[in-house]
Amino acid sequence: xxxxxxxxxxxxxxxxxxxxxxxxxxxxxxxxxxxxxxxxxxxxxxxxxxxxxxxxxxxxxxxxxxxxxxxxxxxxxxxxxxxxxxxxxxxxxxxxxxxxxxxxxxxxxxxxxxxxxxxxxxxxxxxxxxxxxxxxxxxxxxxxxxxxxxxxxxxxxxxxxxxxxxxxxxxxxxxxxxxxxxxxxxxxxxxxxxxxxxxxxxxxxxxxxxxxxxxxxxxxxxxxxxxxxxxxxxxxxxxxxxxxxxxxxxxxxxxxxxxxxxxxxxxxx
Amino acid sequence: xxxxxxxxxxxxxxxxxxxxxxxxxxxxxxxxxxxxxxxxxxxxxxxxxxxxxxxxxxxxxxxxxxxxxxxxxxxxxxxxxxxxxxxxxxxxxxxxxxxxxxxxxxxxxxxxxxxxxxxxxxxxxxxxxxxxxxxxxxxxxxxxxxxxxxxxxxxxxxxxxxxxxxxxxxxxxxxxxxxxxxxxxxxxxxxxxxxxxxxxxxxxxxxxxxxxxxxxxxxxxxxxxxxxxxxxxxxxxxxxxxxxxxxxxxxxxxxxxxxxxxxxxxxxxxxxxxxxxxxxxxxxxxxxx
Numbered sequence: 001x002x003x004x005x006x007x008x009x010x011x012x013x014x015x016x017x018x019x020x021x022x023x024x025x026x027x028x029x030x031x032x033x034x035x036x037x038x039x040x041x042x043x044x045x046x047x048x049x050x051x052x053x054x055x056x057x058x059x060x061x062x063x064x065x066x067x068x069x070x071x072x073x074x075x076x077x078x079x080x081x082x083x084x085x086x087x088x089x090x091x092x093x094x095x096x097x098x099x100x101x102x103x104x105x106x107x108x109x110x111x112x113x114x115x116x117x118x119x120x121x122x123x124x125x126x127x128x129x130x131x132x133x134x135x136x137x138x139x140x141x142x143x144x145x146x147x148x149x150x151x152x153x154x155x156x157x158x159x160x161x162x163x164x165x166x167x168x169x170x171x172x173x174x175x176x177x178x179x180x181x182x183x184x185x186x187x188x189x190x191x192x193x194x195x196x197x198x199x200x201x202x203x204x205x206x207x208x209x210x211x212x213x214x215x216x217x218x219x220x221x222x223x224x225x226x227x228x229x230x231x232x233x234x235x236x237x238x239x240x241x242x243x244x245x246x247x248x249x250x251x252x253x254x255x256x257x258x259x260x261x262x263x264x265x266x267x268x269x
Numbered sequence: 270x271x272x273x274x275x276x277x278x279x280x281x282x283x284x285x286x287x288x289x290x291x292x293x294x295x296x297x298x299x300x301x302x303x304x305x306x307x308x309x310x311x312x313x314x315x316x317x318x319x320x321x322x323x324x325x326x327x328x329x330x331x332x333x334x335x336x337x338x339x340x341x342x343x344x345x346x347x348x349x350x351x352x353x354x355x356x357x358x359x360x361x362x363x364x365x366x367x368x369x370x371x372x373x374x375x376x377x378x379x380x381x382x383x384x385x386x387x388x389x390x391x392x393x394x395x396x397x398x399x400x401x402x403x404x405x406x407x408x409x410x411x412x413x414x415x416x417x418x419x420x421x422x423x424x425x426x427x428x429x430x431x432x433x434x435x436x437x438x439x440x441x442x443x444x445x446x447x448x449x450x451x452x453x454x455x456x457x458x459x460x461x462x463x464x465x466x467x468x469x470x471x472x473x474x475x476x477x478x479x480x481x482x483x484x485x486x487x488x489x490x491x492x493x494x495x496x497x498x499x500x501x502x503x504x505x506x507x508x509x510x511x512x513x514x515x516x517x518x519x520x521x522x523x524x525x526x527x528x529x530x531x532x533x534x535x536x537x538x539x540x541x542x543x544x545x546x547x548x549x550x551x552x553x554x555x556x557x558x
Contacts, residue, residue, distance in 0.1 A: 004362075004366055007358060007361070007362045007366055008362070008366070010358050010359070010362065011358075011359055011362045011363075014355065014358075014359045014437075015378065015379075017434065017437075018379065018382045018434070018437055018438075019382060020397075021382075021390055021393040021394060021397060021434070022382055022385060022390075022393075024393060024396075024397065024403065025389075025393065028396075035401075038403065038406040038407050038410050039406075039410060078287055078288040078291060079288070081284050081285065081286075081287050081288050082284075082285060082288040082289075084284055085280075085281050085282075085284035085285040086281075086285070088281075089277050089278070089280050089281030089284065090274070090277055090278065090281065091277065091278040091279075091281030091282050091285070092278060094281075094285075097285055097289050097292075100289070100292045100293070100296065100297060101288055101289065101292045103296070104296065106487075106488070106491050106492070107491075107495075107536075108491065108492055108494060108495020108496070108512065108535070108536075108539075109492070109495065109497075110495045110496075110497045110511075110512035110515060110516075111300075111303075111495055111515075111532050111535065111536065112296065112299075114303070114515055114516075114519055114528065114532060115296075115299035115300050115302065115303045115532070116295060116296075116299045117519070118299065118302060118303060118306065118519065118525060118528075118529070119298065119299040119302050122302070134295060135295075137291070137295075138291070138292070138295050138296055141288060141291070141292075145288075195384055198386075199384075199385070199386040199387060199388070200387075201387060201388045201498055202497055202498070206516075206520075215386060215388050218386070218388050218389060218392065219388050219392070219498070219502070222388075222392035222395065222396075222502065228396060231389075231392070235386070235389040235392075235393070238385070238386055238389065239385045239386070239389070242384050242385045242386070243381060243384075243385070246381065246384050250377065
């Protein structure tokens with residue numbers, strides 16, 4: 001490997017820029033001052049206590065968990081259908097249909113949210129946690145499809161054919177051969193869509209009826225300087241949680257690739 | 270067990286139908302509705318006939334709309350430029366200077382911040398850049414300045430910093446992928462034939478990695494045009510961008526035709542800028558293996 005001190009230093013500086021805000025979270029979440037500025041004034045766990053004492057926040061957490069679990073389940077299930085269909089079978093119109101399913105990845109989220117909102121209001125669907133789930137599934141599905149497509153692609157077709165030749169039915173083959181092999185991909189898709197849903201703001205803000213949702217609640221609280229320290233405490237926990245979920249998802253993804261004998265080609269995107 | 274093509278297509282269609290129907294009902298139909306609303310008349314919660322192009326001519330003629338559109342476009346273009354220029358060296362570093370066994374780890378490190386709550390990251394920039402915030406208190410503590418700098422009071426600059434941070438991984442990954450595909454023997458050939466390192470980079474590596482740069486530009490540019498959280502939290506609502514204007518029209522003023530027209534115009538502008546950009550760079554796409 002070539003060594004380049006300038007590029008190396010740049011890489012370190014770049015990582016500092018990327019991680020700077022995230023490192024600030026725990027630093028000031030444990031800082032004994034309501035004002036978020038240097039110098040640090042002492043260690044405290046007061047903000048975590050204040051955060052947990054907040055009944056609205058606990059309610060928001062409950063709502064967000066319901067939304068994220070439902071979203072992850074539905075979008076992963078739909079993702080399995082889409083990925084299986086596009087990898088395994090040839091059918092006319094695939095490019096158009098898959099393009100339509102994947103397009104929320106590149107469409108500004110505000111436009112997706114507003115279009116959906118206008119239709120829901122026009123046909124008279126009352127806004128609720130359910131409508132937030134509808135929107136979240138729409139934007140999480142492309143991520144699930146992307147992860148599951150690579151899981152299904154690394155699957156050896158001859159394994160399935162062997163099972164069919166040995167007298168298994170289509171359904172039992174899927175259960176016995178396909179499902180176990182793509183299971184790591186399914187888990188990874190579930191965890192990723194769960195993480196996206198719990199962090200998502202725009203749809204949660206516009207398609208809800210004012211029930212407290214975690215991301216919306218955080219957005220509101222950061223406007224009050226007095227609330228910032230307890231939000232930093234909450235943020236610290238959320239970031240830790242996201243990193244754990246990601247590390248687990250990454251573990252499953254790699255195990256999936258190793259299982260099917262594929263070659264690791266990097267991250268999720 | 271070979272299936273005939275028509276049977277295969279049937280199974281494929283059967284499997285794709287649940288996600289496809291979902292996308293048609295909840296995405297295609299709403300987008301079509303917005304498209305139709307944008308050429309209708311109305312206001313205060315009512316949408317009606319006749320069909321008109323008035324909403325669009327208003328967007329071009331009334332300075333209220335035009336200035337927000339221009340500002341959004343300017344912010345997005347500056348964010349895209351900053352993000353991609355900052356991302357290229359790091360993608361180059363990981364591709365050319367990191368040993369293959371550690372590449373996955375580096376990519377993982379670069380993508381982690383992206384998976385943490387967007388609202389929290391944006392809010393953090395507010396406390397970092399704000400009046401007597403972390404930047405100010407550090408600068409004063411180090412004796413570099415006496416007065417708080419309050420970068421946050423400059424809405425556009427703060428928005429560019431925040432968005433460039435938020436979209437960094439999106440730019441690094443596609444550039445990295447295209448750099449990985451660059452045939453290393455071409456670089457050796459260039460140097461063997463007497464080119465300097467820099468000239469080899471400019472004449473071989475850079476053109477070959479252009480597909481990744483183009484992808485990075487589009488991936489950053491398209492969503493930033495529609496960003497809502499950053500102008501709201503960082504600009505404090507004082508420097509609205511397109512997304513905030515759509516919200517105002519759709520919800521606060523209940524003017525769905527105008528709101529829809531802004532959404533459609535935004536998509537059109539994004540589409541046109543993207544297509545022009547791709548066309549300008551078409552000699553780089555598909556040229557490499």
